[in-house]
Amino acid sequence: MIINLFKTALRHIQKNKLITTINTFSLAIGISATLVIFLLIQYDYSFDKHLANSDRVYRVVSDGEFKNSGIPVPLIRTLQDEEYTGIETVVPLYRNYRSKLKIFQGDKGDYQVFPKETGIVFTNSTYFNLYPHRWLVGSVESVNIPNSIVLTDKDYRRYFSDLPFSQAIGKTIAFEDSVLLTVTGVVQEMSQNSDFKFNSFISLPTIPLYTSLKQIFSWDAWNNYNDANQCLVLLSPGNTASKFETEIKQIFKRHKPEEGNSWQASAFKLQPLADVHFNVDYNHNAVKSDTTRNLILLAFFLLSLGIINFVNLSTAQSIERAKEVGIRKTLGSSKKLLIVQFLTETFLIALVATILSLLLLPVLFHAFEGFIPKGLLWNKMVRPDILLFLLAQLGLVTLLAGFYPAWILTGYKPALALKNQHSQNPNLFNSMRIRQVLTVFQFVLAQLFLICVLVVVKQIHFATNKDMGFKKEAIVNFYIPGSFRNSDKGQLLKSKLDQIPELKAVSFGNQSPAFLGTMSSTLGFDGPNGSEKITMDSRNGDDNYINVYNLTLVAGRNIRLLDTTSEMLINEKALPLIHANSPEEALGLTFNSGEKKIVGVLKDFNTASVHSEIRPLMYWGTKEGYVMHIALDPVHPDNWKSAINKIASAFKSVFPDNELDYTFLDQTVEDFYREEQQLSQLLKWSVFLSIVIAGLGLFGLAIFTTNQRTKEIGIRKVLGASVIQIVFLLLKNLLTLVLIACLIALPIAWYLMNNWLNNFVYRTSISWWIFVISIGGLLAIAAMVLLSKTLLASRANPIKSLRDE
Numbered sequence: 001m002i003i004n005l006f007k008t009a010l011r012h013i014q015k016n017k018l019i020t021t022i023n024t025f026s027l028a029i030g031i032s033a034t035l036v037i038f039l040l041i042q043y044d045y046s047f048d049k050h051l052a053n054s055d056r057v058y059r060v061v062s063d064g065e066f067k068n069s070g071i072p073v074p075l076i077r078t079l080q081d082e083e084y085t086g087i088e089t090v091v092p093l094y095r096n097y098r099s100k101l102k103i104f105q106g107d108k109g110d111y112q113v114f115p116k117e118t119g120i121v122f123t124n125s126t127y128f129n130l131y132p133h134r135w136l137v138g139s140v141e142s143v144n145i146p147n148s149i150v151l152t153d154k155d156y157r158r159y160f161s162d163l164p165f166s167q168a169i170g171k172t173i174a175f176e177d178s179v180l181l182t183v184t185g186v187v188q189e190m191s192q193n194s195d196f197k198f199n200s201f202i203s204l205p206t207i208p209l210y211t212s213l214k215q216i217f218s219w220d221a222w223n224n225y226n227d228a229n230q231c232l233v234l235l236s237p238g239n240t241a242s243k244f245e246t247e248i249k250q251i252f253k254r255h256k257p258e259e260g261n262s263w264q265a266s267a268f269k270l271q272p273l274a275d276v277h278f279n280v281d282y283n284h285n286a287v288k289s290d291t292t293r294n295l296i297l298l299a300f301f302l303l304s305l306g307i308i309n310f311v312n313l314s315t316a317q318s319i320e321r322a323k324e325v326g327i328r329k330t331l332g333s334s335k336k337l338l339i340v341q342f343l344t345e346t347f348l349i350a351l352v353a354t355i356l357s358l359l360l361l362p363v364l365f366h367a368f369e370g371f372i373p374k375g376l377l378w379n380k381m382v383r384p385d386i387l388l389f390l391l392a393q394l395g396l397v398t399l400l401a402g403f404y405p406a407w408i409l410t411g412y413k414p415a416l417a418l419k420n421q422h423s424q425n426p427n428l429f430n431s432m433r434i435r436q437v438l439t440v441f442q443f444v445l446a447q448l449f450l451i452c453v454l455v456v457v458k459q460i461h462f463a464t465n466k467d468m469g470f471k472k473e474a475i476v477n478f479y480i481p482g483s484f485r486n487s488d489k490g491q492l493l494k495s496k497l498d499q500i501p502e503l504k505a506v507s508f509g510n511q512s513p514a515f516l517g518t519m520s521s522t523l524g525f526d527g528p529n530g531s532e533k534i535t536m537d538s539r540n541g542d543d544n545y546i547n548v549y550n551l552t553l554v555a556g557r558n559i560r561l562l563d564t565t566s567e568m569l570i571n572e573k574a575l576p577l578i579h580a581n582s583p584e585e586a587l588g589l590t591f592n593s594g595e596k597k598i599v600g601v602l603k604d605f606n607t608a609s610v611h612s613e614i615r616p617l618m619y620w621g622t623k624e625g626y627v628m629h630i631a632l633d634p635v636h637p638d639n640w641k642s643a644i645n646k647i648a649s650a651f652k653s654v655f656p657d658n659e660l661d662y663t664f665l666d667q668t669v670e671d672f673y674r675e676e677q678q679l680s681q682l683l684k685w686s687v688f689l690s691i692v693i694a695g696l697g698l699f700g701l702a703i704f705t706t707n708q709r710t711k712e713i714g715i716r717k718v719l720g721a722s723v724i725q726i727v728f729l730l731l732k733n734l735l736t737l738v739l740i741a742c743l744i745a746l747p748i749a750w751y752l753m754n755n756w757l758n759n760f761v762y763r764t765s766i767s768w769w770i771f772v773i774s775i776g777g778l779l780a781i782a783a784m785v786l787l788s789k790t791l792l793a794s795r796a797n798p799i800k801s802l803r804d805e
Contacts, residue, residue: 030303064267138185212485346402469605509541555583556600
């Protein structure tokens, strides 16, 4: 019997090739989308799941006014050095996000430079106690030896090619030129996903041996919060996070009593390890729960569109298959057997669609490009969990897509079907209404996606073109190698750059006015009632900073670089913090017992994206720095290439082992909205796919509509109806459904996008023309799809349609 079921199903599929193709392609897009989302969710929720006792592992984070995944280094050292009840392990992690390494290859002093190495961490053996690795050579104790480095097998092979692991011990590597390290071990790279996965491990006792390293990691600074300095703790069984948080506050107060009443003293909390990958408060690259939810909804909608097409086209075929059902029932076939027959047809189409979905994966991976992590590859799909997911989805799609059409098709009474009186069947009327509702639902989704993409694109354009209060065009930034410890070389490079005539202005200091991240400092304001701790966004550098960025002074003057005191500027937003009623009142006020003095007040400017309000900011003068700020000539962009070549030449003369790696500030500002740009790309693909699926369904319905009205069209043409009148007659009902869908989508889209825009402090408006364009565009697309069939039907020879069968 099973063989007969499949034979009959294949016979029907071959007879209806066009409709089968439409159904298969529609389902394949939806199945492929759900597979991609399944892989994404599976990937994101796999992080740190392999860790033993992961439920007792926490990251200590700063949770005050400025949330940060790092805590002061002296606090980490105190947690390490002193024993506390209720805590088993303290794991210090001092990250260096991009480093220069010199790999010495032999005894003659030959070396190879790797200028942009990532995944390097300073830690000790406690890391390997928490995250066990397989040691290929060496032992875990070796990471506690000063001036030692442990490599993963992947990096070892990059650095030393085919040299066997047994010869690794004793090899020399220079970290940032001045720190000589000896290879003491090689471990196998962690195969599992983790937010604390690293490529190279430098021994923690190396840091206090070098002044430059102590400066980079703020070794003794209790008031420095940097996400490069992190700490993991493993609590003892029975201990709670809240109990240890209270103990951390007491530790901070004991070691920093003069700051015991400031916000920092109560700003530490334990973040569960399972929260690290998903909490954007402490991780700019975290996976947002909203993003995951939206991706799931998108996959659901795309699969629903394919299923709706199948239901619509299958029920539309019911009139053609009524006689078949009548004959089968007359010959003794039961309703149950007929349902199984129709579900078998659905199963075969869904099976082909599932196979086709695997071929569409590269396209869908491109559609989800901004959301696909590097560790997720589309060409590694042969896995038991994926096959199980596809089989489960195949069964679900078969039931969802096939059960209702099967119920409709098997509901005909044999007598009515054989007498061609199937129009009296109540199921036919109900299926027609449901078909109309489903078609409206399809185009509601398409219209929603279209309006959303227009609003998102409009907001991105608004954000990237907004006046941020500083000059961002024709500005070049680059980091100097070695950070602060090469400040002298940075000053030397600046003096060389000042001699290049194509450059309008050059400044040396730390970060630009706006960058991807936060930088804040806490200073003691010398107020009338004594010292008052104030935390603000901070920048520092030389006196040419405001010239590079065209920052506007509303009171006072620019800073000067002095040897005894440090002059500083604040913005207007900072005035309430120092109890100043006007910019002029702020002039002359000091911080840190007169160490820093306000000499000017800047007009407010954005230090972050339009998601955030303008924050209080201070800028003080210093000769140290690690970022070069260069203003090119905006009037003559044709000179930029020559100018950058000269910058690169000057850079090479000071740092011969490094390559210039520069960025344009306006590109950096655009990167603030990478998430919105990814959303825009995703929505564009959603619009395309939803319109393709809905359009295929509409085309299929147009085929059945014209086929059912063939004789009517012939009669009307004989009676003198024109082609335009017939086309309008055929288009009217289906286009009305599309128009109804557009009108339903408008208030829903306005509500959703208005809520989305509320995430921005500075936002665009939802203009009326967005709705006009979206409605007109969707109606035009639907009309073109329908015309491809109706125009052909209206031009057919009426003699053929009126000829007796």
